[in-house]
Amino acid sequence: MAKLAALLRVQALGAFGLNAAIRSTDVRRRMTLAGMALLFVLVGVVMAVYCYATGAAMASVGAASSVPSFAVFAGSCAAAAASLLKAGGALFGFKDYDTVMALPVPTWQVVLSRLASLYAMAALLCAVLMVPLYVASLPAAGVGVAGWLAALLSMVLVPAIPLALAVAVAFLVSLVASRMRHAQAVAGIAGLVLVVALVVAMGGLSQPSSALGGDAQAALGQAVASFAAFASGLWLPAGWVQAAVIQGQPLALALFAAASVACATLCVAVVSRFFERLNAAVSSPASSRGRRATFGQQPRNPVRALVEKELRLVLSTPIYLMNMGIGPVLGFAVGCACFVAGPSLLSTVAESLPAGAGALGSVTLEGLAAAGLPWVFAFCAATGVTSSCSVSLEGSARWIMETVPQPTSVVLGSKVLANLLFAGAPILTGAALAAVGLHVPPVSAAMFLLVPAAVTCFSACLGAFLNARMPNYGWKSAYEVVKRSVPVMAALLGGIVLSIAGLAASCACTVLAGGAVDAALVSAAVSAVALAAAAAIARTAFRMPLGD
Amino acid sequence: MKSAGARVPMLEVRGFSKSYGRKKVIEDLSLEVMPGRIFGFVGPNGAGKSTLIRSIVGAQRFDGGQVLIDGMSVTEHPVRCKAVVAYVPDNPDVYDYLTGGQYLSFMADMFGVGKAVRERRIRSYSDRLGLTGRLGELVSAYSHGMRQKLVLIGALMHDPKLLVLDEPFVGLDPQAAFDLKQIMAELARSGSAIFFSSHVLEVVEKLCDEVAIIQNGAIVRAGATEAVCGDESLESVFLSLAREGGEGRG
Numbered sequence: 066m067a068k069l070a071a072l073l074r075v076q077a078l079g080a081f082g083l084n085a086a087i088r089s090t091d092v093r094r095r096m097t098l099a100g101m102a103l104l105f106v107l108v109g110v111v112m113a114v115y116c117y118a119t120g121a122a123m124a125s126v127g128a129a130s131s132v133p134s135f136a137v138f139a140g141s142c143a144a145a146a147a148s149l150l151k152a153g154g155a156l157f158g159f160k161d162y163d164t165v166m167a168l169p170v171p172t173w174q175v176v177l178s179r180l181a182s183l184y185a186m187a188a189l190l191c192a193v194l195m196v197p198l199y200v201a202s203l204p205a206a207g208v209g210v211a212g213w214l215a216a217l218l219s220m221v222l223v224p225a226i227p228l229a230l231a232v233a234v235a236f237l238v239s240l241v242a243s244r245m246r247h248a249q250a251v252a253g254i255a256g257l258v259l260v261v262a263l264v265v266a267m268g269g270l271s272q273p274s275s276a277l278g279g280d281a282q283a284a285l286g287q288a289v290a291s292f293a294a295f296a297s298g299l300w301l302p303a304g305w306v307q308a309a310v311i312q313g314q315p316l317a318l319a320l321f322a323a324a325s326v327a328c329a330t331l332c333v334a335v336v337s338r339f340f341e342r343l344n345a346a347v348s349s350p351a352s353s354r355g356r357r358a359t360f361g362q363q364p365r366n367p368v369r370a371l372v373e374k375e376l377r378l379v380l381s382t383p384i385y386l387m388n389m390g391i392g393p394v395l396g397f398a399v400g401c402a403c404f405v406a407g408p409s410l411l412s413t414v415a416e417s418l419p420a421g422a423g424a425l426g427s428v429t430l431e432g433l434a435a436a437g438l439p440w441v442f443a444f445c446a447a448t449g450v451t452s453s454c455s456v457s458l459e460g461s462a463r464w465i466m467e468t469v470p471q472p473t474s475v476v477l478g479s480k481v482l483a484n485l486l487f488a489g490a491p492i493l494t495g496a497a498l499a500a501v502g503l504h505v506p507p508v509s510a511a512m513f514l515l516v517p518a519a520v521t522c523f524s525a526c527l528g529a530f531l532n533a534r535m536p537n538y539g540w541k542s543a544y545e546v547v548k549r550s551v552p553v554m555a556a557l558l559g560g561i562v563l564s565i566a567g568l569a570a571s572c573a574c575t576v577l578a579g580g581a582v583d584a585a586l587v588s589a590a591v592s593a594v595a596l597a598a599a600a601a602i603a604r605t606a607f608r609m610p611l612g613d
Numbered sequence: 614m615k616s617a618g619a620r621v622p623m624l625e626v627r628g629f630s631k632s633y634g635r636k637k638v639i640e641d642l643s644l645e646v647m648p649g650r651i652f653g654f655v656g657p658n659g660a661g662k663s664t665l666i667r668s669i670v671g672a673q674r675f676d677g678g679q680v681l682i683d684g685m686s687v688t689e690h691p692v693r694c695k696a697v698v699a700y701v702p703d704n705p706d707v708y709d710y711l712t713g714g715q716y717l718s719f720m721a722d723m724f725g726v727g728k729a730v731r732e733r734r735i736r737s738y739s740d741r742l743g744l745t746g747r748l749g750e751l752v753s754a755y756s757h758g759m760r761q762k763l764v765l766i767g768a769l770m771h772d773p774k775l776l777v778l779d780e781p782f783v784g785l786d787p788q789a790a791f792d793l794k795q796i797m798a799e800l801a802r803s804g805s806a807i808f809f810s811s812h813v814l815e816v817v818e819k820l821c822d823e824v825a826i827i828q829n830g831a832i833v834r835a836g837a838t839e840a841v842c843g844d845e846s847l848e849s850v851f852l853s854l855a856r857e858g859g860e861g862r863g
Contacts, residue, residue, distance in 0.1 A: 362718045363728060370722035374708065381710035461706035467672035469723040470696035610691070613673045 068170045072178035080182055097535075097551055104554055113197045120201030126286035129205035131293030133216065134307035136198040137223055138296035141303070143194055144187035144224040148231035149238075150384065151186065154542050155179045156232065156336065157239040157347045166341070173337035180228070180333060187224035195220045208310060215309040215318050225325035226302060229332035239347045254386065367471050371479030372486065378458060379451055379487060385458070388547050392448030393491040396517075399441065400495020404502030411503065435509040436575040436584035440568035442496040442513070443520035447560025449488030453528030453553040455480040456611075457537045457546040467612045474607035477529050481603065484525035492517045512588045516567065519592035522599040524560035530606035531555050567591040621684045623648045623775045623806035624669065628678035631664050638664050639830040641678070646806045646823070648774070651797060653821035653838070654810040655847070657855060661830045662810040663703060666779045669808070670700040683774055696724065699773035703780040703810075705760040709753035713744065713763050716752060717770065724771035731770060738766040741792055757784040765793065769800075776800060778809035782816060794820055818847040826851060828858045 078084035116139075123132055156179055165175055199216050208216070297304030302321055309318035336343070365373070379385050403410060411431050456477075459466050466476055493514060500513035531552035540546050547553065570591060571584040622645035629642040639661040646652040656662050667673040669680055671691050680687045682694040707716055714735075721731040739745040742762040752760065761784050768776065776797070782790050797807050797820065811817050817824060818838060824847065825835035833854050834841050842850055 362715075364726070364731070365722045367723055367725075370719050374711070374719060377710055378708070461704065462708055464667075464670075464672050464700065464702045465707065465720075468670045468695055468698070468700045469720075470692050470694075471723060472692050610674065612671065613667070 068168075069174040069178060072170065072174060073181055076178050076182040077185075080186070100551060101549055101554075109193050112193050116194050117197035117201045120198040123289055124202040124205040126289060128286045128289035128293070129202040130311045131290045131307075132198055132202040132206065133219070133310040134293045134297045134303040135289070136195045137219055137303040137306045138293075138300050139198070140191035140195045140220070140223045141227045141300055143190050145227035145231045147190050148183050148187050148224070148228045149235055150544065151183055152228075152232050152235035153239045154544070155183055157236055157344055160541060162344055172340050173333060176337045176340055177333050180232070180329075180336070183232075184224055184228055184329075187228055188221065191223045192220055195223070203310070206311060209313070211313050212310045215306065215313075218318065218322065219306040219310070222322060222325040223302070223306075225329040229328045232332055232336060236343055236347070367469075367475055368479050368482065371471075371476065372483045375451070375455055375480055375483035376487065378455070379483070382458070382543050382547075384544050384547050385451070385454070389449045389451045389487065392445040393488045396442050396445030397491040397495035399445070400492075400498040400502075403438075403499035407502050408504050431503075431505075432575050432584075433572060434503065435505045435512075436571040436588070437568050438499060438503075439496065439509075439512045439516035439588060440564050440571060442492050442499070442517040443567065444561060444564035445495075446488045446492040446517045446521040447524045447564050448557060449492075449521075450484060450524045450528040450553070450556045450560060451487050452480045452484040452525045453532050453556035454546045454550055455483070456529070456532040457540065457550060457552070458543060459536075460538050460540060463536075463538050472607075473533075473609060473611050476611060477533055477606055477609075478603075481525045481529045484528065485521055488525070489518060489521040492521065508585045512585050512592075515592050516588050519595040519599070520560055520564055520567075523563060523595040523602075524556055526599040526602040526606065527559050528552060528556035530602045530609075533606055533609050533611065563591075563595060622646060622681070623650075623683055624652075624808055625681040625684075626665070626669070626678065627681070629665065629668070629675060629680065630677040631661070631668060631673075631675045637830060642827075642830070642832055643678075644825055644832065644835060646775070646808050648804050648806050649801050650822045651801050651807045651820055652809070653817035653824040654808065654827065655812070655814060655817055655824065655851060656810075656827035660827045662827060663779055665827075666700075666777055666808075666810060670698055670777050671695050672700070696771075697774040699768035699771065699776045701761075701764050701768050701776075701778040701781050703783065705757065705764040705784075707752050707760060707764060707767075709751065709755075712749055712751055713755065713759075714748040716763060717748070717767055720767040721770050726771050734770055734772075735766065738769055738796075741796075742766065742789055758786055758789060761785055762789055765796075769796070772805075773800075774805055776805060776807045776809075778807070780811060781809055782811060782813050790816075814846070814848045814851055818842065826854055828854065833858065 120132055120136075123129060123135070156176070166172075168175075195216075199213075199220075203213065203216060206212075293303075293307070297307055302324065305317040305321035305324075307317075308314040309321060379389065408431070411434055456466075469476070496513040496517050500510040505513065532550075535550075535552050537546050537550055567588060571587045574587045575584040624644075624646040626642060626644050630640045631638050642661075642665065644652075654662055654665070664673070668675045669682075669687070671687050671694060674688075683697055685694050687694045708719075711719065717735050718731070721735075726734070735748075736745070739748060739762075742765065744759060744762050744766065747755070747759060752763065755763065761781070765781070768778075781793060785793060794816065797809075801807055801822075821838050823836065824838045824841050825832050826841070827833070834850065838847070841847070
């Protein structure tokens with residue numbers, strides 16, 4: 066067991082760069098890690114607040130007793146998604162596989178140590194989601210001590226079954242990825258579609274209940290209860306926990322606990338039994354993967370070659386594609402929806418609001434939409450800032466970037482250009498469709514294009530500059546730089562703050578001055594400032610030497 | 614190989630120094646490589662070989678001194694210098710989301726190599742190094758040796774005036790190692806200069822016109838290979854210098 070403890074300790078120290086934060090003598094690195102930790106806490110707090118609000122909203126529409134199944138369903142989905150993202154790298158084809166397997170340790174201990182770290186991460190995520198949901202709603206459901214204990218147990222055990230399923234899927238994905246030429250792109254696109262669908266579904270679920278009248282509240286309560294029943298049917302553990310917490314059924318709790326423990330044990334046993342074979346299958350190349358040899362494509366100019374390389378990198382790195390693609394895809398989807406629904410969309414929204422909320426004095430919802438929607442597209446564009454980690458993603462192959470006979474302006478500029486294509490193209494298409502579909506006035510229509518374009522430029526330049534200043538080439542998984550790096554967070558924040566400021570300014574102007582043209586002027590002014598800032602940042606970035 | 618007549622060195626390093634934080638890795642190092650010469654750079658681990666090489670190829674800034682490529686300063690004219698240099702790093706990490714063929718095309722695009730020339734060179738070198746049938750595969754499926762060969766082909770694509778290699782023989786099979794030595798000799802005959810580091814002292818001794826031995830960031834012996842070795846093998850010279858260095862430190 067001492068060996069298992071040592072393996073667990075190594076996994077724990079490796080998690081989130083914990084050991085590096087403790088042991089590093091590099092003050093800058095420690096500050097970066099501390100900043101990241103703070104950011105994680107902030108994100109956790111935001112998630113918890115959001116879940117608390119959701120729980121309170123469910124309680125306010127009389128659906129408090131449906132919360133346990135909803136919480137288990139949400140926790141399971143989150144645990145499955147998080148485990149799926151990490152399981153492949155943690156279990157199959159990981160870099161130190163040979164080193165670990167050469168240790169005088171039974172295979173099951175190696176597997177258990179790795180699964181335990183995944184489990185701990187999933188359990189933490191479940192706690193962040195489920196505790197606020199329970200705290201906000203269970204008192205309203207009149208749950209006793211036994212119910213609270215059942216709820217507590219559910220939080221601890223919820224990750225077990227999703228984790229086991231995620232491991233199975235991760236193995237299949239790793240296996241396919243090692244066999245299929247474009248598996249990474251397919252996995253990334255599939256993940257992107259899934260995440261966008263989840264965001265749309267969550268958006269649909271989290272309509273503000275306070276804006277609804279009594280009948281609507283009852284209807285919503287019924288809808289939530291129906292969803293909870295659906296979740297319980299779809300995901301049996303959700304139903305078991307629901308019965309244990311609300312109805313106090315000990316048998317349901319025992320069933321849930323037994324199924325969770327059995328699944329976890331089975332997962333460890335099966336993966337341990339086939340660990341070597343699974344890893345051999347994942348790491349061995351298929352015999353017929355190659356295509357006919359190519360002896361050089363048509364020559365391209367360096368910028369085009371670099372941009373194509375950047376776009377290939379996005380497509381072939383699922384976590385990169387999923388993280389940066391959500392905003393642009395959502396923006397495009399919003400644009401398509403506006404185009405299809407037409408001006409009647411705004412009337413429908415206006416009708417769904419309480420009397421008086423659809424109009425502020427002489428200002429109409431159409432006027433507000435014309436003023437605010439460009440900034441919504443800008444917001445979506447600001448979340449697709451690929452340039453903020455594209456320098457770091459050069460990783461151990463950065464010597465190519467550093468030694469090719471191209472100036473920094475070309476190398477870094479191509480990363481900015483790739484960002485503009487990746488985020489700007491779908492957003493501008495969506496914005497143009499929205500402007501046409503909603504029949505906005507010509508001046509406002511111009512803002513639909515100018516505003517997202519300006520914010521995309523600003524974010525892309527800021528991201529490239531920050532990443533060139535603070536590159537992290539020593540990553541082991543792309544996840545580290547895409548999800549946990551300071552340049553990504555800072556560039557996202559910069560673009561988002563700019564979008565929200567622009568939205569607030571243009572909407573405030575519309576409300577105060579009462580005309581769409583004034584809002585367009587404000588939007589144009591903010592866009593001009595963003596473009597000027599982008600140019601200044603780019604000029605500085607392009608003068609920086611790339612290299613260690 | 615031994616008849617270099619040009620007066621301007623293809624590579625000239627003058628008073629080079631580099632520190633990492635407070636630690637001085639190299640101090641006041643100077644050397645030069647004339648066109649058509651093969652220069653071997655040997656030294657123990659951590660002596661500063663890769664540090665100097667990375668600075669020569671423009672992958673790393675340095676603190677003091679000058680590095681001139683064909684008479685041009687790498688700090689003042691980095692792009693022009695890089696255009697005539699080719700680099701083969703010690704760890705052949707390349708973009709593993711590209712196929713071998715795509716990587717070579719990318720490198721040819723970066724160096725502005727025309728279609729006909731790139732096709733001819735890719736075919737010629739990949740045939741020679743036994744990589745032709747694998748160029749359609751993703752680099753992620755390549756072994757270390759195959760990546761090494763791929764990087765080498767990419768480096769030779771633009772017919773460099775100066776080829777800089779860091780431990781080029783690591784991971785190569787005997788045939789590929791033989792081919793690489795042949796290619797290096799051919800390049801030198803055609804007037805290019807070659808600067809490489811290696812721990813394979815027998816190869817350095819046989820292949821190089823000149824050799825420099827570096828210890829603790831300073832060159833302790835340099836010159837024509839015959840002069841450096843005298844009656845001994847390069848290995849003996851290297852080991853005795855290492856012992857002296859160790860005693861000096863102790």
